[in-house]
Amino acid sequence: MAGLATTFGSGAMTNSNNDITDAACILAIGSNTTETHPVIGFNVKKAVRHGTKLIVANPRRIGLVRFADIWLRQKPGSDVALLMAITKVILDDGLHDSAFIQQRCENFDTFKQSLDNIDLASAENITGVPRNQIIEAARMYARNSPASILYAMGITQHSHGTDNVMAIANLAMLTGNIGKPGSGVNPLRGQNNVQGACDMGSLPDVCSGYQKVTDPAIKEKFKAAWGIDLPSDTGLAITEMFDAILQGKIKALYLIGENPVLSDPDASHVREALSNLEFFVAQDIFMNETAELAHVVLPGTSFAEKDGTFTNTERRVQRVRKAIEPTGNSRADWLITCQIAQRMKAKGFDFEHPSQIMDEIAELTPSYGGISYKRLERGGLQWPCPTTEHPGTQILHTQQFARGKGRFMPLEYKPPAELPDDDYPLILTTGRSLFQYHTGTMSRKVAGLNLFKGEEEVEINPQDAERLALKDGDRVRVVSRRGHVTAGVKITDASSPGVVFMTFHFAESPTNILTNPVLDPVSRIPELKVCSVRIEKV
Amino acid sequence: MLKLIINGRQVTAKNGMTVLQAAQEAGIYIPTLCADPDLEPHGGCRLCIVEVEGMRDMPTACTTTVSDGMVVNTETEAVNKARRTVIDLLISDHPMDCLTCVKNQRCELQEVAAYLGITERHLPMTITERPVDDSNPFFTLDHNYCILCQRCTRTCDEVTVVNAVEIINRGYDSKVSTFGDKPLMESICKSCGECVVRCPVAALVPKNNIIPTSEVETTCPYCGVGCMMHLGIRDDKIISVKGSRNSQANNGRLCVKGRYGIADFVHHPQRLTEPLIRKNNVLQEANWDEALDIVTEKLSGYSCDQIAVIASAKCTNEENYIVQKFARTVLGTNNIDHCARL
Amino acid sequence: MKTENNFNPPEQVLNATDRPRIVVGTATCGRASGAMKVLKTIGDELKRHDIDADVTEVGCIGLCFAEPLVDIIKPGKPRITYGELTPQKISSLIEDYLINDNPRPDLALGTIGEGSIEGIPRLFEIPVLRSQVRITLRHCGHIDPEKINDYISVGGYKGLEKVLTEMTPQQVIDEVRTSGLRGRGGAGFPTATKWQFCYNAPGNQKYIICNADEGDPGAFMDRSMIEGDPHAVIEGIAIAAYAIGASEGYIYIRAEYPLAVKRVLFAIKEAEAKGFLDENILGSDFSFHLHVKEGAGAFVCGEETALMASIEGKRGMPRPRPPFPAQSGLWGKPTNINNVKTLATVPIIIDRGGKWYSQFGTEKSRGTSIFALTGKITYMGLVEVPLGITLHDIIHDIGGGVPNGKKLKAVQTGGPSGGCLPANMANLPVDYEELARAGSIMGSGGMVVMDEDTCMVDVARFFISFTRSESCGKCVPCRLGTKQMLDILENICSGKGKPGDLELLEDLAQSIKVSSLCGLGQTAPNPVLTTLRYFREEYEEHLKYHHCRAVVCKELVTYSIIGEKCPGCGLCVRECPVGAITFIGKKKPVILDETKCTRCGACYSICRLGAVEIK
Structure with a gap:
């Protein structure tokens, strides 16, 4: 998000779900679309079926590879090198969109100069992708317009994730693939309402609508609305919170609907931190590995038991409607927070229905200015939707970028923070299965889904398996510098040699005990996609 | 916009539309069992045959594109006779247990048979006992009811592009199956259930078949695609999930989690139903006032x-x-x- | 019609040079009759006698009844064709003729070319060949299909050269239009019109497909054509490709024709090496690539839209037309599909002119057509005749009539999509319109002759059981209608027919005809409809009297022993697989237990005294 905010001025998906089928070329990088965003995966495959070119860049042989015209199997963590090399080929071949660059972008000359150091030989060396494939992919992307780039956590969850995103943005701007149907830079958001949670300001540096807490004008605006001075320092990001707890700075935590003990890197560290809290209140619909550590657990309701809205990956605000009564004595999460606030004698929390909350959101959030429950009855609205007459925005940056001009960013390849060595010779990369979801709090309660994927499997290439004398189904211990987990083995050429893959759905094999909590300095996203491990037969 | 005449009535249609679409937009019913708005024209069931002036034979409305000045008759004696034969053939090869069938009153074969006024079986029964693929936890493939309209195989090819099911064998022995004729669970099927939604008969049916008393449109709680769905409710329980065609996020489509992964977790017995407070290092049930008081007091401190x-x-x-x-x-x-x- | 009679191959392929030449027909039909053993014996014998001779393998000349065939050409002597050879016969023939100069008229069928030999007729004057006009098949059995130079030496690829150097695509199409050539795959659509549609269709990428998916039971025209003269097919495809503007082509051929596949693949390689295919053909701007796609043996893949689906890697299922392949065919591009025989006829039309070709045949059905003549016929084989010839002429003059003194009962043309015409229609001229009027079709050239031992209800049952199995399953009328028809026919054949069955059968047949998706379904009822039309009384006998006059339908037949003829020899008792016949003593007639009898006919076949009676 930070990467796109820097280059474009907005971190959100530029185009829309359906728009993908209009692309003449799709570059899917760091996204296992058919497993993690299945319905968008349908769109990608359907587009290919109707002639769209598909370039898949992924270290793993993911489902989309079968449909790809070109599969670039880069080494995990080498995306910047790959993308810069593609950019270089396009420039060298003169396939860039000069008019677009001149009219819509800035900092191009500096950027261009920065490419002088790039050569395909070293790119091939770093990425492991043969140079002719890099050339072929570059030409395919540049010559088939409009071209759309899809990416997901395979791009962002790196110690240089922001660089990855900016490399993507550079590529799109270079070819003029911004602001028109079938083009764009499209980060696919992982959770149902990640986009909304960010939009609403559940972030340490911004209020709703990405209004900077450090901006005096914004502070003034919210003071007028809420009658209170906003704290002016940027707060702590989630991973920093755990450090602060262990350092004794943070003593109390209110946590809603999250399970960081399974989802966050270096899980032992997270568990230790949470156990150190003086007061920890957790709010969830199920007891989970995190809530077990709380002093008070408050029963929230599921999506089916409350009214509200979610904002999906394409910025579409859609209704959540109460279908059944709350289970037992559980209460809607908004109501619980309001009740706590009211008990703490706060004003501005006396809402009777979420629609009233939306009215306040619309009032204080320019991009949501035109959104109301009344309008949402007729269907979702894509922000920016500043006024009640505005139809919503399918494609961002059509006339100009959110920040004015698109900014080319010179980049340098940086290797992942942890590289394989003699003690930890394999790279572990993580992801999701179609049949489970995140930490499994919901999906593992579904008996049928467990039949498809009921336990963790370490996916390992046949070569590595042979070297380690492993058979399908063997139990192994996966060890990193931070801990170890056990799981079964699945031998598959979906994993390239030297790379193993695990999901993080299963509490019995908590993969994130292994992962590296090192953060991207800008986005503060941890490097979940690359860490070094060794595998021992149990 | 084109003008054509259907059953003597002037109808307008957009260029590129099929006769079936033009008729449907004009509110003229043409029976069909293989056409589906999300699928490419198939022309397999032969029920939508019509007469078009100037065209030899009887073309299928679903595969014939409209042209200006076209004169179409959907209800001639010849057309209806051929349609009745198709239904006669289908019901002679289909179980006659409508009353106890899960698709009773929601069956498109029933609907078309009724439309054509078929009240008795004219042909000898050809159906024999066929196997049922019960391997999938969410839905059943019962070959006894299958009419081979291929909506499922086409969905798996055109909508989801998974290609888990295809027609195998030839002639009367043709059937919907997987690569190597394996059970669905041993195939590459992703269980999205898009085929189940489109099955006109009881060949692909969800295992849970209770009919909801009301439906509520909401948004899926799993990934970021934001599929909208209709939750089917009966007795304050979610008993079915249907993709919402109103949402451009998903256009009616869902994946396995959205379609089959909702009710089980929402109604799971392990749901937290009461606030819990840690006492003597054990989380114990408490009432809301007690819990909120502690939270308020602690956070204020x-x-x-x-x-x-x-x-x-x-x-x-x-x-x-x-x-x-x-x-x-x-x-x-x-x-x-x-x-x-x- | 006796213009050039037969197109005798030019001298260079007929005559030996300075040493004997032996020509062996090793097409599939020859091989099935033992040609490979004969070929091996020839090699062995030549070695043994230390004779210096050339041995050439050729395709089928069409005289299937006389396979294996061997031609021997001695320097200075006319070419002699020998038939029904065995290893023994060929070794004595080599000794007798090549060493001792005895041409063995007893083994010879005829001579070809100049000169004559006493006691041996001229081959093309024997009845089976006399009435034929071999244009498309002119090289088959004469040239070596695996030697492109043989084909070139008889004028091969001259047509291609001509179109590339002298003609525009439109002129090529016009020439074919002048010839009056119509599709030999069955429907008889004018070839030039088809080409014109594809030529006119917008688009840079176009395809030509040669349909060699010959699926009719008993048909082998395309196979013989490709095995005997693959280059004629390739040249025809290349000319068609030039005419319509295709740069890619496919030959879709059954995988069950391994020899034809092998020969055509080899021929493509040879043609590529000689510059007749691939980039810049014969130095022109025209580039054309030809591929072979093997079909997996589905009858329906002979239907053009199913065939294209199969090439695309999909299940071979037809789709409705329009759009026609000429607008949207293979991979959605304009595509022209022609049958093997149609394309193989193109080179000679270009070479000799459309006007020349149009002199053969009738007003509406120009030229010649090839038939695979099988069934109850004396001379089984592949024949090429001018259109308009009567069924009688084909069956009696060429085929030598029905053997064993039996009477002609019916002729089935057009394979499973065709119909059965009764003997009294033998004077029907064979062309597209006349056959259609009679309820049958020209089809791709199958012609099955039936005698009085054929039950017409059983024939209908056979063909419907074929279409029931080969229906692709896509459309309801074909998939389920053929099943219903088959059930009814099986009931009638086994004596379980009910009143009203014939009306129901007719009704179903009509409905399937009008409402099926593709040609397979639309024509599947033809064998039923024509037999009902011309042989209804046979159906009624089956239904009402449980009687099968041809004694074919097992369940309707009873076996009995004629007491006065049976000496009680006991042969039939030993032969009966179910023990239905009891021996009660010498000179006493055996006793047949009808309740045990399975009507297998073993007793009838074994009894030399005619004491077993079938009714």
Whole structure:
């Protein structure tokens, strides 16, 4: 998000779900679309079926590879090198969109100069992708317009994730693939309402609508609305919170609907931190590995038991409607927070229905200015939707970028923070299965889904398996510098040699005990996609 | 816009439309069992045959594109006779247990047979006992009911592009199956259930077949695609899920989690139903007042830089808004974040 | 019609040079009759006698009844064709003729070319060949299909050269229009019109497909054509490709024709090496690539839209037309599909002119057509005749009539999509319109002759059981209608027919005809409809009297022993597989237990005294 905010001025998906089928070329990088965003995966495959070119860049042989015209199997963590090399080929071949660059972008000359150091030989060396494939992919992307780039956590969850995103943005701007149907830079958001949670300001540096807490004008605006001075320092990001707890700075935590003990890197560290809290209140619909550590657990309701809205990956605000009564004595999460606030004698929390909350959101959030429950009855609205007459925005940056001009960013390849060595010779990369979801709090309660994927499997290439004398189904211990987990083995050429893959759905094999909590300095996203491990037969 | 005449009535249609679409838009019913708005024209069931002036034979409305001045008759004696033969053939090869069939009154074969006034079986029964693929936990493939309209195989090819099911064998022995004629669970089927939705008969049916008393449109709580869905409710329980065609996020489509992974977790016995308070290092049930009092009291006891809040990407916009407002105004801290990064 | 009679191959392929030449027909039909053993014996014998001779393998000349065939050409002597050879016969023939100069008229069928040999007729004057006009098949059995130079030496690829150097695509199409050539795959659509549609269709990428998916039971015209003269097919495809503007082509051929596949693949390689295919053909701007796609043996893949689906890697299922392949065919591009025989006829039309070709045949059905003549016929084989010839002429003059003194009962043309015409229609001229009027079709050239031992209800049952199995399953009338028809026919054949069955059968047949998706379904009822039309009384006998006059339908037949003829020899008792016949003593007639009898006919076949009676 930070990467796109820097280059474009907005971190959100530029185009829309359906728009993908209009692309003449799709570059899917760091996204296992058919497993993690299945319905968008349908769109990608359907587009290919109707002639769209598909370039898949992924270290793993993911489902989309079968449909790809070109599969670039880069080494995990080498995306910047790959993308810069593609950019270089396009420039060298003169396939860039000069008019677009001149009219819509800035900092191009500096950027261009920065490419002088790039050569395909070293790119091939770093990425492991043969140079002719890099050339072929570059030409395919540049010559088939409009071209759309899809990416997901395979791009962002790196110690240089922001660089990855900016490399993507550079590529799109270079070819003029911004602001028109079938083009764009499209980060696919992982959770149902990640986009909304960010939009609403559940972030340490911004209020709703990405209004900077450090901006005096914004502070003034919210003071007028809420009658209170906003704290002016940027707060702590989630991973920093755990450090602060262990350092004794943070003593109390209110946590809603999250399970960081399974989802966050270096899980032992997270568990230790949470156990150190003086007061920890957790709010969830199920007891989970995190809530077990709380002093008070408050029963929230599921999506089916409350009214509200979610904002999906394409910025579409859609209704959540109460279908059944709350289970037992559980209460809607908004109501619980309001009740706590009211008990703490706060004003501005006396809402009777979420629609009233939306009215306040619309009032204080320019991009949501035109959104109301009344309008949402007729269907979702894509922000920016500043006024009640505005139809919503399918494609961002059509006339100009959110920040004015698109900014080319010179980049340098940086290797992942942890590289394989003699003690930890394999790279572990993580992801999701179609049949489970995140930490499994919901999906593992579904008996049928467990039949498809009921336990963790370490996916390992046949070569590595042979070297380690492993058979399908063997139990192994996966060890990193931070801990170890056990799981079964699945031998598959979906994993390239030297790379193993695990999901993080299963509490019995908590993969994130292994992962590296090192953060991207800008986005503060941890490097979940690359860490070094060794595998021992149990 | 083109003008054509259907059954003597002038009808307008858009260029590129099929005769079937033009008729449907004009409110003229043409029976069909293989056409589906999401699928390419098939022309297999032969029920939508019509007469078009100037065209030899009887073309199928679903595969014939309209042209200006076209004169179409959908209800001639010849057309209906051929249609009745098709239905006669289908029902002679189909179980006659409508009353106890899960698709009773929702069956498109029933509907078309009724439309054509078929009240008795004219042909000898050809159906024999055929196997049932019961391997999938969410739906059943019962070859006895299959009419081979191929909506399922076409869905798996055109909509989801999974290609798990195809027709195998030839002639009368043709059937819907998987690569190597294996059970669905041993195939590459992703269980999205898009085929089940489109099956006109009881060949592909969900295992849970209770009919809901009401439906509520909402948004899926799993990934970021934001598929809208209709939850089918009966007795305050979710008993079915249907993709919403109103949403451009998914255009009616769902994946396995959205379609089959909702009710089980919402109604799971392990749902938290009461607040819990840690007493003697054990979390014990408490009432809301007690729990909220402790939370209020404790949170009031820390300075703003000693408190942090973690909100949730699973919660609604309104909830996230309230939580950040709570953190910033009540707790006085910007220490608020959620799992956006994970 | 006696213009050039037969197109005798030019001298160079007929005559030996300075040493004897032996020509062996090793097409599939020859091989099935033992040609490979004969070929091996020839090699062995030549070695043994230390004779210096050339041995050439050729395709089928069409005289299937006389396979294996061997031609021997001695320097200075006319070419002699020998038939029904065995290893023994060929070794004595080599000794007798090549060493001792005895041409063995007893083994010879005829001579070809100049000169004559006493006691041996001229081959093309024997009845089976006399009435034929071999244009498309002119090289088959004469040239070596695996030697492109043989084909070139008889004028091969001259047509291609001509179109590339002298003609525009439109002129090529016009020439074919002048010839009056119509599709030999069955429907008889004018070839030039088809080409014109594809030529006119917008688009840079176009395809030509040669349909060699010959699926009719008993048909082998395309196979013989490709095995005997693959280059004629390739040249025809290349000319068609030039005419319509295709740069890619496919030959879709059954995988069950391994020899034809092998020969055509080899021929493509040879043609590529000689510059007749691939980039810049014969130095022109025209580039054309030809591929072979093997079909997996589905009858329906002979239907053009199913065939294209199969090439695309999909299940071979037809789709409705329009759009026609000429607008949207293979991979959605304009595509022209022609049958093997149609394309193989193109080179000679270009070479000799459309006007020349149009002199053969009738007003509406120009030229010649090839038939695979099988069934109850004396001379089984592949024949090429001018259109308009009567069924009688084909069956009696060429085929030598029905053997064993039996009477002609019916002729089935057009394979499973065709119909059965009764003997009294033998004077029907064979062309597209006349056959259609009679309820049958020209089809791709199958012609099955039936005698009085054929039950017409059983024939209908056979063909419907074929279409029931080969229906692709896509459309309801074909998939389920053929099943219903088959059930009814099986009931009638086994004496379980009910009143009203014939009306129901007719009704179903008509409905399937009008409402099926593709040609397979639309024509599947033809064998039923024509037999009902011309042989209804046979159906009624089956239904009402449980009687099968041809004694074919097992369940309707009873076996009995004629007491006065049976000496009680006991042969039949030993032969009966179910022990239905009891021996009660010498000179006493055996006793047949009808309840045990399975009507297998073993007793009838074994009894030399005619004491077993079938009714």
